[in-house]
Amino acid sequence: MLYAMNKSLALQASNLSKTFRLGAQELQVLQGINLSLPQSSSLSIRGESGCGKTTLLNLLARIEQADQGELTWGDRVMRCDRSASRDEVAHRASFLGVVYQAYYLIPEIDVLENVTLPAKISREFDASVQDRARSLLDQMGVGNRITQIPGKLSGGERQRVAIARALLNRPKVLLADEPTGNLDERTGEEVMNLLLRACSEEGTSLILVTHNLAFARATDRQTFLSEGRLNEV
Amino acid sequence: MKIPWPLFLAWKQLFPTQRKVSFFSLLAVVGVALGLNVMIVVVAFMKGFQHKFKEDIIDAQGHARAIPLSRSKDWSKLQKELLSRSEILAVSPYLQGPLLVQKQDYQSVPLSIGIDLSSGPSVLPLDEFLKNGQQRMDAHDAVDVTPVPLSQNLQDDSVFISQYVANRLGVRPGAILRTGQSKSLTDPNLGVRVYAMDYQVPSAEWKLKYLGEGEWILRSIGLNFEEKLRPEGSILDAGPGTPVFEVMSDGMQPEIGAESIYQTFRSSTIEVFSPSMIQRAQANEMIPPKEVRIGGIFEVPWQGFHAESMIGSFRLLEDVRSVNGLCDGMFIKFSPEISTDEEKLHALCEELELPRSVNWAFVPWFVENAWFFDLLKFEEYLMILIMVPIGLVAAFAIAIALMTSVLRKIREIGLLVAMGGARVSVGSIFCLQGFLIGLLGAILGCGLALLFIHYRDAIMSFIVVRIAGDEGKTGVAQFYDFYSLSVPYPWESSESASTFLTFALFSILVSTLAGLIPAWRASRMNPADALRNE
Numbered sequence: 001m002l003y004a005m006n007k008s009l010a011l012q013a014s015n016l017s018k019t020f021r022l023g024a025q026e027l028q029v030l031q032g033i034n035l036s037l038p039q040s041s042s043l044s045i046r047g048e049s050g051c052g053k054t055t056l057l058n059l060l061a062r063i064e065q066a067d068q069g070e071l072t073w074g075d076r077v078m079r080c081d082r083s084a085s086r087d088e089v090a091h092r093a094s095f096l097g098v099v100y101q102a103y104y105l106i107p108e109i110d111v112l113e114n115v116t117l118p119a120k121i122s123r124e125f126d127a128s129v130q131d132r133a134r135s136l137l138d139q140m141g142v143g144n145r146i147t148q149i150p151g152k153l154s155g156g157e158r159q160r161v162a163i164a165r166a167l168l169n170r171p172k173v174l175l176a177d178e179p180t181g182n183l184d185e186r187t188g189e190e191v192m193n194l195l196l197r198a199c200s201e202e203g204t205s206l207i208l209v210t211h212n213l214a215f216a217r218a219t220d221r222q223t224f225l226s227e228g229r230l231n232e233v
Numbered sequence: 234m235k236i237p238w239p240l241f242l243a244w245k246q247l248f249p250t251q252r253k254v255s256f257f258s259l260l261a262v263v264g265v266a267l268g269l270n271v272m273i274v275v276v277a278f279m280k281g282f283q284h285k286f287k288e289d290i291i292d293a294q295g296h297a298r299a300i301p302l303s304r305s306k307d308w309s310k311l312q313k314e315l316l317s318r319s320e321i322l323a324v325s326p327y328l329q330g331p332l333l334v335q336k337q338d339y340q341s342v343p344l345s346i347g348i349d350l351s352s353g354p355s356v357l358p359l360d361e362f363l364k365n366g367q368q369r370m371d372a373h374d375a376v377d378v379t380p381v382p383l384s385q386n387l388q389d390d391s392v393f394i395s396q397y398v399a400n401r402l403g404v405r406p407g408a409i410l411r412t413g414q415s416k417s418l419t420d421p422n423l424g425v426r427v428y429a430m431d432y433q434v435p436s437a438e439w440k441l442k443y444l445g446e447g448e449w450i451l452r453s454i455g456l457n458f459e460e461k462l463r464p465e466g467s468i469l470d471a472g473p474g475t476p477v478f479e480v481m482s483d484g485m486q487p488e489i490g491a492e493s494i495y496q497t498f499r500s501s502t503i504e505v506f507s508p509s510m511i512q513r514a515q516a517n518e519m520i521p522p523k524e525v526r527i528g529g530i531f532e533v534p535w536q537g538f539h540a541e542s543m544i545g546s547f548r549l550l551e552d553v554r555s556v557n558g559l560c561d562g563m564f565i566k567f568s569p570e571i572s573t574d575e576e577k578l579h580a581l582c583e584e585l586e587l588p589r590s591v592n593w594a595f596v597p598w599f600v601e602n603a604w605f606f607d608l609l610k611f612e613e614y615l616m617i618l619i620m621v622p623i624g625l626v627a628a629f630a631i632a633i634a635l636m637t638s639v640l641r642k643i644r645e646i647g648l649l650v651a652m653g654g655a656r657v658s659v660g661s662i663f664c665l666q667g668f669l670i671g672l673l674g675a676i677l678g679c680g681l682a683l684l685f686i687h688y689r690d691a692i693m694s695f696i697v698v699r700i701a702g703d704e705g706k707t708g709v710a711q712f713y714d715f716y717s718l719s720v721p722y723p724w725e726s727s728e729s730a731s732t733f734l735t736f737a738l739f740s741i742l743v744s745t746l747a748g749l750i751p752a753w754r755a756s757r758m759n760p761a762d763a764l765r766n767e
Contacts, residue, residue: 054765063651064761086655093653100764104648106242108249120238121654149251 009072010172010205011037016059016069016080017228018052029055031228033069037173042199042206044216046233047225053209056225057175060207061096062088074172093122097166097174097204099195101181103158105150105165111137112146115165122169129168136164139201140194156187163195173205180212192218239658242649243665246638257634258670261744264627265674266681269740272620273682276732278689279613281720283606289534290598295325295356295564296572297582297597305592306558315563320571320581325352326560328550333506334394334543335522336402343398343543347550348564350387356564359384359393359544365532366396375410375496378427382406382529389552391432391528392503393544399530401541404501406527407434409476415491418443423487427495428468428479432528436499441469441478442492451475500527505545507553523553565595575599624740628747631670635663635751646755647763660756667748671741678740679733686720 016033019026029052037043047053058064059080060071066080073095078088097118105114115133119125137143140160142153150158159179166174179195180188192215199206208219216222222233236244247258299315301308308326315324328347333340348357363382370377386406387393399405409427418424425441437453444450444461451471452459462469469478476497504522506514513520531544551557571577575597582595599606639646649659685692697709723730 055761058761058764061651063647063764064759089650089653089655091653092651096653098648098651100648102644104644104764106245106645108245109242110250113245113250117238118652120241121649121652121658125235149249 008038009036010039010041010074011035011060011207012072013060013080014070014072016056016071017067018055018059018064019067028228030059030066033059033228033230035060035223035230037205037207039172039205040200040203041221042196042208042219043221043223044208044210044219045223045225045230046210046213046216049211051225052228053225054177056230057098057177057207057209061098061175062092090122093118094124094169095172097169097171099159099162099166099174099176099179101178103150103155103162103182105158105161107150110147110149111142111153111161114150114161115168118165118169124169133164133168136167136198137161139198140164154187155183156191159183159191160194163191163198167198167202167204170202171204173207174199176206176208176210178209178211180210180215188212188215237658238654239661240665243662243669246662247666247669257638261631261634261670262673262677264630265671265740265744266677268620268624268627269675269678269736270681270685272617272624272736272739273678273733274685275616275620276613276736277682277686277720277729278718279609279616280728280732281718283609283613284719285534286605286609287598290602291572292358292361293533294598294601296567296578297565297595298601299324299563299565299585300594300596301560301562302592302594304559307592308560308563311593312563315565315585320568321565322568323352323355323564323566325349325356325564326547327353327562327564328547328554328556328559329561330550330554331508332543332550332553333508333511334398334402335504335506336404336501339402341398341401341541343395343541344539345543345545345550347545347547348387349547353547353564354384356566359387359531362531362533363393363529365534366393366530368396368530370408370410372410375412377408378411378495379408380427380429382432383429386432386528387544387546388432388528389546389548390524391500391526391545392505392549393529393531394503394527395540395542396530396532397540398543399527402501402503404503404527405498406529407432407500408498409434410496410498411493412438412496413492413494415488415493417488417491418493420487423481423485425469425478425480425493427476429477430497431473432500432526433474434476434497434499435474437497439476439495439497440492441495443487443489445486445489447486449478449480451478502526505549505553507555509555510553523549525549621739624743628743631667631744632747632750635666635748636754638666639663639751639755643758643763646758647760650758650760651764656756656758660752660754662752663755664745664748664752667752668741668745670748671744674744675737675740679737682733683722686722689718689720 013033013035016030017028018030019028033056045053045056055064059066062071062078062084065083069080071078071080073091076091106117112130112133115137116125116129119129134143134146137146140163142157142160145153145157153161176195180192183191196218206219208215210216223230224233248254299311312324312326315321326349330345331342332345333342360383363384367381407430409430435456437455440452442450447463449462449469450459451462460471462471464480467480469480476495502524504524506522510520510522567578571581578597582597585595586593646659650656694706697706701709721729723733
C-alpha cells in the first residue's frame, strides 16, 4: 500500500526492494515494501529470524542500498537505489536514533561520553548537551553510572545507556532492532517500558523490531514481515 | 574547546577512560620514541664530531693557508698586505719539511714545521698542544710537579716534538720532582708551587726556604747557587736557568724555616740534520748537526697532523735547511665574522687570490680537508640510510596493530556511520591514532635525546667501563675523545634544532602514514555489513 505524502508523517517508505546476491544465487528479502510512520507514533515489525527485519531497518536508516524504492525522512525525499549522500548522512545524525540488540557502546569511553557522542558527530555538542544526557540517563535509571565504562555495566544498564544515546539528538524517528533480545524477561520488560515511555515523552516516532508479541502489542501499529512483504496485523 | 569527535575517539582508543594507558599505545609510543632518540643522538653525535674536527683542524693549521706556487721571497710584503686588512687577525709564515733527528743510535724523520716565534702562537694554540702532550713521571717518595711547558720555551735552540718522536728517541723535556716539603707549606693557601721551568734548567737539587717577613731563599748546593728572593706579585723568579715558583700566601705568612725540596732533570738534547746536510755528508763533507734541546712534548688533537712531527722556530729551520728568505706558506687567522661563515671565507680567499693568482693560492681549511668532511658526511648519510628502515619497521608494527584494531572494532565502525558519522571521519580515527602515537613518540623521543646528550659523558663512560674496564677507559678516551665532544642543544644551535625538528616530523609523518591503510580500510567498510559482523 502506497501512502500519500502527509505533513504529519515522520517517515515514509515506498516500494523498497532488496536482493542479496551470493555468487550466482539471488535472495530477494524485501519486495516492494511500503510503510508510513506518523509523527509521535509507534510501529512494530515482527517476523521469523532471517526474514529481513534488520535489512529493512538498515534501508530505512540509509546505511544499506536498496534495489529500488523511495524514502522520505520528514520532508526530505531520497532515492534508495543509490548510497546515502554526505548530506543525507549528516542529516541522519539528527533525524534518526538507532538502538541495537547488542548495544554497541564504545568500550573506551564512559557512559556520559557514549551518550553525548551523537551530538559530537552531528556537531551540536555544547554545555546543554551534557545536561540533556544526564537527564536522559536519569530518566533511564542509570544516572548514577555516568562515570562508569560500559564494561562495568550489566546488559540491562547498557541497553538503557544505548537508548539514552539514541534519543540524545531528539531524533524524529527511533529505530530499535530487537532491543531486548539479549535481556532476561523482567529486565527486557523494564527496558521496553522505558523505551516506549521515553519515545512518547520526547515525541519520537518508534519502529520496533521484535519477536516478543507483548512488546509488539504495546506499539500503536503492528506489522509482520513474511516472504519479503510487510503486512499490517 | 570543541575537539573533533574523530580526534576524541582516537585519543580515547589510545588512552581509554579509567585506564592510564593501553598496552598497545605504550609500546607504540615507546617504540617511536626509541627509534627517534637513536636517530637524533647518532646524527647529533656525528655533527658533534664534525664540529670537533673542524675546531681541531683550525687549531692545527689556522682558518686558511697561503701557499706560494713558485719560490719567491715576497712573503713578508704579502704578510704586511694581508695584515692591513680588517678581516685578517694574524698571519704567520712557516717552513715545512722532513728533517732527520737523532739521539745517540735512535733516529726519526719527523715532518718539521718552523714557525715565526712572534706571530706563530697567535695562529696556533701551542700552549694547548703542550698541555695535551704533557706526561707525568711516577716516582717513589716524590711528586712530579713539572708545570706545563709554555710556548715561550720554543727558541732558536729548542724544539717541541710529538709524543711519537719522543718515544722513538727516548728523550724528554725538563722535569721537576718535589722530594720533600714542610707541613705548613702543604696548606693550599700558604704553599708554593712550581710556576714555570725553562728548558735550560740544569739537573740539580733545589731548596726553597721561607726566611720570614716575605723573604725566601733558593739554594742549589750542587750548582753552588744561592739567592734571596721576594715575590713580585706572587712570583719568585731567580732568573734564567732556575725554576720559577708561585707563592699562594693568601694574605698569610708561612711558618719561618718552612722549606720545599726539589730535584730537577735537565731536558734532553737531539741532533738535527736537513736532507742537504745528509747529501753533503754522503759526499764526505763534514757538516756538524744542529744540537737543540727538547722544550716540550706536544699532542695535536687533529689526527691529520702527522704523528711524527716537530715544531721549531722559523729561524732554526731556515738555518738547518739553508733557505734564507723563503717560506713554504703562511697560516692565516680571520676575524669571527669571516671564519664562522664558510661561504664568506671561501669568497674572501678567492678575492685574495685574484691579483696574485700566479704566485699564491689561498686555501681555506674546509677545502684542504674536504676529503675528510666528505667522508664524515658520507658516514652520516649512511647511518641515516640504515636507521630510516628501522623507523619504517616501527611504522609497519603500528600499521599492523591499527589494522588489528580496525578488525576488532568493525561493529563500532558500522555504528558510528549509522549514527551519522561520515566515512572519512570514521577512517580518520585510525589515521589520527597513528598521528598521536607519532606526536607523543616524537615528544618523548626528543626528551630522551636531550637526556642522552646531557648525560653523554656518564653514559659513554658507563659503556666504556663495561667493555674496557677502568684502566681501558683512559685508552679509549684518548682514541675516541667523547669527553671533549660538543653536542649542542636545539636552543643553542639552529643546526641542532633542525636535526630535532626534521626527525620529529619524520616520525610523526611515518606514524600517520602507518595509520592510513587501516583508516582507508575502515572508511571503505559498508556499515550494514559491519553491523552484521560476528
